[in-house]
Amino acid sequence: MPYVPVVSEMENALVRMQEDLKRALEKLPSERRWVMVIDLTKCVACDACTVSCKAEKKTPPGVNYTVVIKEEVGTYPNVREVYLPRPCMQCDNPPCVDVCPVNATWKNEEGIVVIDYDVCIGCRYCMTACPYGARSFDFGEWYTEETPMIAPYETAPTFEYGEERVRRNRRSPIGNVRKCNFCIERLHEGLLPACINDCLGRARYFGDLNDPDSLVSELLRERYSFRLKEDLGTEPKVFYLS
Amino acid sequence: MKTGKNFPVLYWVVVAVTLALGAVGFYWRLSAGHRMANYGELIVWGLWVATYIFFVGISAGSFVIAALVYVFDIERFRPIAPLALLVSLITLPVGLLNIWVDLGHMERFYELYVRPSLVSIMSVEVWLYTAFLIVLVAIIWLEFFRKAASEEEQRSGRLAVRVLSAIGLVLVILFEGAGGALYGVAAARPAWHGGLFPLLFILSAMVVGTALLAGIYAFFSSERGTERHRQVMVDLGKLMLGLVVMEVLFTFSEYSIAFYGSVPSEIEPLKVILTGPFWYVFWIGQVGLGMVLPIVLLVWSRTREEPLWIGVAGLGVVIATFAMRLNIVIPALALPELEGLINATPSPRITTSYVPSSMEWFVAIGTVGLALALFAIGYSLLPVEPQQEKEVSHG
Amino acid sequence: MDEIKQTPEPQPGVTRRDFLKTSAVVGGTLTITSAVANAFRQVAGLERGMSGAQAASEYPLNKVENIIYSVCLQCHTSCTIKGKVLDGVLVKIDGNPYSPMNMLPHLSYDTPPEEAAQVDARLCPKGQAGVNSLYDPYRITRVLKRAGKRGENRWEVISFDQAINEIVNGGTFADGTRTPGLKEIWAVQDPDLMAELKADAMAVAGGEMSLEDFKAKHADHLDLLIDPDHPDLGPRNNQFVFQAGRIEHGRKEFAKRWLKDAFGSVNWYEHTTICEQSHHIAFQQMTNQYRGEGSWGGGKTHLKPDFANAEMVIFFGTGAFEANFGPTPMSELVTWSLTYRNMKMVVVDPRLSKTAAKAKWWLPVKPGEDAALALAMGRWIVENERYDATFLTNANKAAAVADGEPSWTNATWLVKIEDGKPTRLLRPAEAGLEDVDGFVVSQEGTLAVVDPNDEETPVEGDLFAEGTVNGIHYKTAFQLYAEETMAHSMEEWSDICGIPVRKIEEVAREFTSHGKRAGVDLYRGPVQHTNGYYNGLAIIMLNVLIGNIGWTGGVSKGGGHWHEDGSKSGQPFNIVKGMHPGKLGSFGVPLTREKWHYEKSTLFQKDGYPARRPWFPYTGNVYQEIIPSAQDGYPYPIKALFLHKGTPGYASPAGNPTLAAIADPEVIPLVIADDVVIGETSMYADYLFPDTAIWERWGTPHTTPAMQPKVSKFRQPIIDPLVEKVTVFGQEQPICMEAIMLAIAEKMGLPGYGPNGFGDGMDFRSRQDYFLRMAANLAFGDKEDGSEAVPEADEEEIRIFREARRHLPPAIFDEERWKAIVGDESLWRRVVYLLNRGGRFEDFGDVYRGEKLAHQFKGLFNIFVDNVAAGYHSLTGEHFYGLPTYEPVKDAAGNVLEQDRDAYPFRLFTFKHIYGGQSRTPGNYWAQLGVARENFVLLNQADADRLGLKENDLVKLVSPTNPDGLWLLPNGEARPVVGKIKPIQGIRPGTVAVSWHFGHWAYGASDVVIDGQVVRGDPRRATGLCPNAVMYEDPVLKNVSLTDPIGGSSSFFDTRVNIVRA
C-alpha cells in the first residue's frame, strides 16, 4: 500500500490531471499519448459518464459514446456485480479506420481516432469493424420528437471537434457514424474529457502516457492494468485497473 | 415485338405493384432519412445490404456465363450469352441502388471517387464495379449495337469482345472475391472473419447467375419447346448441379469447422441461423430451396431433362441465394461485441433481433420491380433473343 | 408491420410552427417572449449571429460569463451545481468545484471564478439530466383550472389573477361545483385574539381551565373555532392545510411564515414520514439532551460515518452509490477509501446493491429484521466485551471531557423496573438521594447522583448493576440493553434475520477491531417499517458501543451550515424568526395529531383510549396521515388543501384511499396545487399553478453529515423561467409557489407582506426580497462582529456576475434592485462574491485534523430513551418502550400483524436507482429513460424457476389489502400493478423488489385535454410499474398505510405479496 495522504493533504485528481494536460499541450501533438485509465475497483456503475458524454455531445437516442456494462456473476448468496465502462478505445491499430471507403475516419497525430462528419457517407462499415461496439450511427432521431415540443437541449449547438454544430434536418452529424473522440475539443481548451470530470467514483483518469510525471503514467506504473481484447492487436489506449 | 408473348399481363402487374411499393418506400426513405429503418446500432446492416450483394452476385454470375461463351468459346451457352449480358447489366446498378439508399449521406457517394481509400475494400469494390460497368457497356455496345461494316471489322469486334470479356471476367471475380473479403476481414465479427468468404462469394455468384439465367431462359425464351432450348437448359442444369453440390460442400465445411472448433463467438451466429427465430430462412430457404430441391430436380431422371423443372430448380436457387445473403449479413451482427453491451443502455436500436421495416421492404421490393421493368424493356429493345439469321449463319 | 414513423422534421420552420402550436396548448407563455423560444430560434439558425452565437472552433462552455452556480434537487441530496448557459439555454450541468459535495478535495473558496470555470466537478447522472427536467416538454407554464371533474384531466387555461381571485373568494366550475374561498377559512385575524385563545385553549386541554369558563370568556369568538367544545383543536384557520412533498429550506420557512404566521393555520406539512422519518427520530431521541425538569430536546436527527477516515463502514438498508445523501457527495469518498485505504465495507440489504457489489460482506437480511441482526451483533459484542467500556462508563459531560470524549451516554444510569419492565429513569429523590434534578448511577453498588451536563465533576458508573432501593427495582441502561440482546440466542437471532451466526460474528468482530475508526450508517431500509424507530435504535446502538461519535473515522454530525435565517446575533436580517409585522401566529392540534400527546387533549378527556386515529407525540410531518385524517374528519374536517411539490397518492404506500379522498370535494372542498407538470396527485387539483423549476428559483438547502466541511449552498435562478410572468404587489415575477403566496397575501391582506412587509423600509413584494436577504445573512456569516464575512467582490467579479446574467430579464435579475434589497454596498459585494460561487464552503483542511473531527457532536447519547418511555400509545394506552428492541410488524392498534405466508409468500421491498429521482424524473430522457427504459419485478432466480417464470414474463403483484393488485384511480381507471419479471441472483429468496421511479400514469405519461385540445402523452414515460398501491393498508384504520407509532414512518417494506401471471 503506497502512502495515503489524508483528504486535506490530498491533491485533487482533477486539478492534477488538468495540470498534466497543460504540460502535454505544450508538446507537439505527435509527442502526446492520450490515454484513459479506468479503475474498475472504483467504478460504481453510476452512468454519470454516460450521461455526461450525452449532455456534452447532445447525442440522440441510441447513440452513446460511452456506456457502462453491468453484469452479475455467481449464484446467491455468492454473487458479485462487475462493471465495465466502455468508451472508444482509441486503438493504436484501429480496425475501424482501414475499412472506411472515403478516409472519413483516421487516427490523428495525437493518436485520437476522429471522424470528419462532412465526409463520412454513413456506410457504417466502420461499425462492423470495431471490436468494441464503440461506434454508433446517428439515425436522426430526437428524444422529444413525439412530445409537444422538441426540447431546446436537443437542438442546442455542440462543439464537437471544435465546430459549432446544430443537429437538424438530415445534416451531419445526422446520417453519420459517431463515436467518442476523447473530447478533443475540450483537451485543446485545457479541459479534461467531460466523462472524466463527472465520474462519481473517480474511476476515470485521463492524461499523457508519454509524460512520466502524469497521473495516468503513475497509475499504470503502480497498478495492474489490462486492456480489452488485447489478442486482437488493436492496442487500445483505454486501460483498466483492477 | 414479341414482348407481349414473353411478358404476360401478370408480369406487368407485378412490375407495377412492386414499383408502386418502391415509390412509397423511396419517398419514406428520402423524407424520413433512416428513421424508419429497423437496422440499428448493433445490426447495422440489414435487408438492403443483403439485397445488394444478392443482385451484385447475380450480375457477376451471369456475366461468367457470357464469358464462357465470349472468352472460352463454350458454344452451347451462346444462345443465352446476350441474355446473360443484359441480366448482368441490369442487376449491378439495381444492386448498387440498394447500397446507395443504405448510405447515411446518399448525396456524398461521389466521395468514393474523390477520396477513395485504397485500403478499404469497400472503395475498391466501388471502383471495381465502376470499371466493370464500363467494360460491360462496351461489350454490349459491341455485341448489340455496332454494325460491323466489314468482315475485318467483325473480326476485330469479336476480338475486342473477347478481350473485354476476359477483363470483365477478372473484374467480376475480383469484386465478388472482394465482396467476400469485405466481410472476411472484419476481425471484429468472428462469424465473418476468415479466408473462406471470398471463395464462397465467387461460387455463390456463379450459382445464382446460372440459376437465374436458367429460370429466365426456361420461362421467358421464345424458343421454348425447341430442341436447342432444351439442350441449353439441360446444360445449364448440369452446370447448376455441379455448382450447387460445391456450395453444399462449402456450407457444410463452414458450419462443421466452426462447430468443431466451438469458439462461442463463431458458433453463436450459426446457432442463431440454425435454430433462431428465423430458422426457416436457413432450413427452408437455403437448404430446402437451394440444395434439396435443385439436387432432386437435377438428379431425378424424370425432371433433369425437363427445361421447366430445371427452370424451377433455378428459381429455387435464386430465392435460396437471397436467403443466404440475409444469413450472411444479419446474424453475424446480432452478436454484441462485448457481453452485456446491449443491456448497458437499452434502446430499441440496440437489439439482437432485426426484422426489416416496411420502408426497407418497400424499397427492396421496389428495386426488384425496377429490375423486372428494366429487364422487360431491355429484353424487348435489345436483340437478346437469338436472331433467326444468326442461327442460320451458324447452322 | 412496424409503425410508420412520422417525420417531425425539426427543421427551423416546421419545428417552430409545431412549437407555437404546442405553446397554445400547454404553455401559451412559451411563445415569443420566452427565453426558450428565442434561444430555440437562435439555435435553429433563424437568428444566427444576432445574439452572439459562438464563433466556430470556440468552446464557450468554460467561459466564466456563461456560468451560474446553483443547486440541484433532482433528488434531495441537493448538490451544488455549475450551470452552463448558451444563448439563454441551460445546456450542461456539472458539479461546482468550490463545493466539497463535488470534489475531493474541493477548490479553496478564494479561487477566482475564472479559474473555477475551468474545472468541472463530478455530478450524478440525474443531476446532469436536470436539463431534461427543466425543458420537459410537458411542463406547465400557465394556470390551469379544472374543466371536468377532479382528476378527469380536462383543463382550461385561466389568468393568474382570476385564479387568485377565485381561490380567495370562491370559484365555480363547469360541472356546477363550487369551491369555498380562503377568505371564509381565515377566521381569526387578530394576533392578540389568537394568543389569548391559544393560552386559554391550552389551559382547557391541560385541565387548568374549564370548558364552561372558556366558552364564557370567548363567547364572541366561539364561531371562529373549529369546535367550541374542543378549543384545543384551534381556530378554523387550521382547516387550510399546506402539504408539501419535497420542499427545501428557504421555501420551507417562506411557506411557514405564510401559512402559520400570517394565515394562522398550524397545518403545515412536508413529506418526511414517507421518506425516512423514523431514522431521524431514532437519532433525535437517542441524542436528545436533558434540559432539566423532565424535559428533553435538541437532538440531532442525522449522523453519518466519516467515510474519508473510517476503516470500516456498515450500511444498513442504504449505500453510498445509489441513493442515500447521496451518490454525488459520497461516492468518491467511499471508493477512495476502499481502494486506497482498504476500508472494509459491509452492506445489510436484501438486495445486492451497487454498494453491496463493492462490499467485503453482503448480508442479505430478511426485510424488516434488521433489529435482530443488530441485536445479535450487540450480543456478541457484549458477551465478548468488545465495547468501549471507558467511553460507556462516563455518565456526564465532565467524565467525558476527562477522557477526551466529545460525547457520553446514559449507559450507567439506573432505570426503574416495574412489573418486570423497564419504565423510567430513576430519579435521585426516588432513590432516597438528594432531591435534585438529575439521575442516578451505581458506583460499585453505591448509588450516586449524576447531572448529565455537569462540566465540573466527572461521574462514572457501573455498566452493570441491579438492585432495589426504596422498594424500587433498578438496573442500568446498559444492562437492560445487554438483556435485550440476550432475548434470543445467536441461533435464534440468526433464524429471525436470515444471516448465518458465523457471518454475524465475523462482522461484529471486524467492527470492533478498529477502535473508533468504524461506523454504521442506516437509512430507509431498516426504518420504513412499523418497528422502524426501534430498528433505528438497535442499529445506532452499534456506534454507541464503540464510542465513535465525533472521532475521526467514526460518526459525525457533519460540518453543518452558516445561518441563512439571520437567527445569529449580528446578522443583517433576522428574516425567519423576526421581521414579521402583524404576525398572526397559530395554535391547535395538527390534523395529523403530531408532536402532541393524546393525553393532553380534550379529545382524550372525551374519548379516552383507544383514540380514533393514532396521535404522534414524538414525530412530525406525518404525511401519509394528512388526507386520510381529513377523510375521517378526525380530529376535524378540513376545507382547503394546498398541495406543493408532492404526490401523496403516488409516492406513499397504499395510496388508493388517498387518491379517492383527494378527488372527493366532500372531503376537501378546495384543492390547489403547484407543480411543474400535471402530476399523479396534482391532477386532482381544482386550480393547478405552474411552479418555477429548481434551476429557475431560489433556495437555501442544507447539507447532510456526509459532508465534514461546513456547507451553505445557495440556489439561484440560472435561466429566465419558462413560466408566465405576473404582477404581484406591483412587481413583475414568474408564477411560482412564492408568487402564489404573495398574491394571496396581497388579495387577503395577510400581515407581513407587500410594502414594509419586513418592517420599515423593507418591502416584501417578491421572492427576491426574501432570498437575497438570506444570501446577505450567509455572506455575513455567523459571527456577531462580522469577522466571518466572505470577501467583497472586486470589479472583475462584479463584471462576471453581471455578464453571466445578461440573458435574464429585469423581472429575474435587476442589479440595482438587488443591491437595494441588500442595502449596503459592501454587503452587496459580499453577496456577489457568494453568488459567484453558489454558496459558501469551508476548506477540507479545516476539518480533518488529528484524532477528532473539527465538527463534533458533543452531548449525551440515550441508551435508555426516557423521553419516549414516558409517552403512551394512543390506541392501546400502553407506555412506549425505552430501549432498542426487537418488535414484529404491528397495526395501528398495536396488534401483531398475522401474515398469510401461504397465499402471499413474498416480502415486497423497493429501492432507488441512481438515475431516478423519486417520482419526478420520468421525463429525463438522458438518464432515467436513457440508462434504463423501464423497471422490473426482481426476484431470485430460484424463486422464478420454482414458479416457472422466465425473464420478461408479465406478472401482477397482489397483496392481502389489494388482492386484485390495482391502482384505483378515481377517474374510474384501474391500472394493474403489472410488470416484467427479471430473475436475478443478487436478491434474497422469498423477497421481491421493485425499483421506484417508474409506472407513471400522469407526468406526461398520458393524454390531457387543455382548452379542448388533446396534448398527447408520451408512452415512454409510462413504462414499468410502481408497487406502492399493493402495500398494506392498515387493517384498523383502513384508509392509510401501516405506520410506526413513534417515528411516524410509513411502512414500505412490510407487505407480503403474491406474484401472479398477468
Ligand SMILES: Nc1nc2c(c(=O)[nH]1)N[C@H]1C(S)=C(S)[C@@H](COP(=O)(O)OP(=O)(O)OC[C@H]3O[C@@H](n4cnc5c(=O)[nH]c(N)nc54)[C@H](O)[C@@H]3O)O[C@H]1N2
Ligand atoms: N438516486 C436517488 N438518490 C436519492 C433519492 C432519489 O430519489 N434517487 N432520494 C433521496 C431521498 S429523499 C432519500 S430518503 C434517500 C433514501 O436513500 P436510501 O435509504 O439509501 O434509499 P432507498 O433505496 O429508498 O432505501 C432502501 C434500501 O434499503 C433496502 N431495503 C429494503 N428493505 C429493507 C430492509 O428491511 N432492511 C434492510 N436492511 N434493507 C432494506 C433496499 O434494497 C434499498 O437498497 O435517497 C436520497 N437520494
Ligand SMILES: Nc1nc2c(c(=O)[nH]1)N[C@H]1C(S)=C(S)[C@@H](COP(=O)(O)OP(=O)(O)OC[C@H]3O[C@@H](n4cnc5c(=O)[nH]c(N)nc54)[C@H](O)[C@@H]3O)O[C@H]1N2
Ligand atoms: N416505492 C417507493 N416509493 C417511494 C420511495 C421509494 O424508494 N420507493 N421513496 C420515498 C421517499 S424517500 C420520498 S422522499 C418520497 C418522495 O415523494 P414526494 O415528496 O412526493 O416527491 P416526488 O415523488 O418527487 O413528487 C413530487 C411531485 O411534485 C411535483 N413536482 C416535481 N418538481 C416540482 C417542482 O419543481 N415544483 C413543484 N411545485 N412541484 C414539483 C411532481 O408532481 C412530483 O410528482 O417518495 C417516497 N416513495
Ligand code: SF4
Ligand atoms: S474502439 Fe473501435 S472505434 Fe474506437 S478506435 Fe478502436 S476500433 Fe475504432
Ligand code: SF4
Ligand atoms: S460510416 Fe463514415 S466513417 Fe464509417 S466507414 Fe463509412 S464513411 Fe467511413
Ligand code: SF4
Ligand atoms: S472522452 Fe468525451 S467523447 Fe469520449 S466518452 Fe468521454 S465524454 Fe464522451
Ligand code: SF4
Ligand atoms: S462515472 Fe465513473 S464511476 Fe460512474 S459508471 Fe462511469 S466510470 Fe464508473
Ligand code: SF4
Ligand atoms: S445526487 Fe444527483 S440528483 Fe441528487 S441532488 Fe445530487 S446531483 Fe442532483
Ligand SMILES: [Mo]
Ligand atoms: Mo426521501
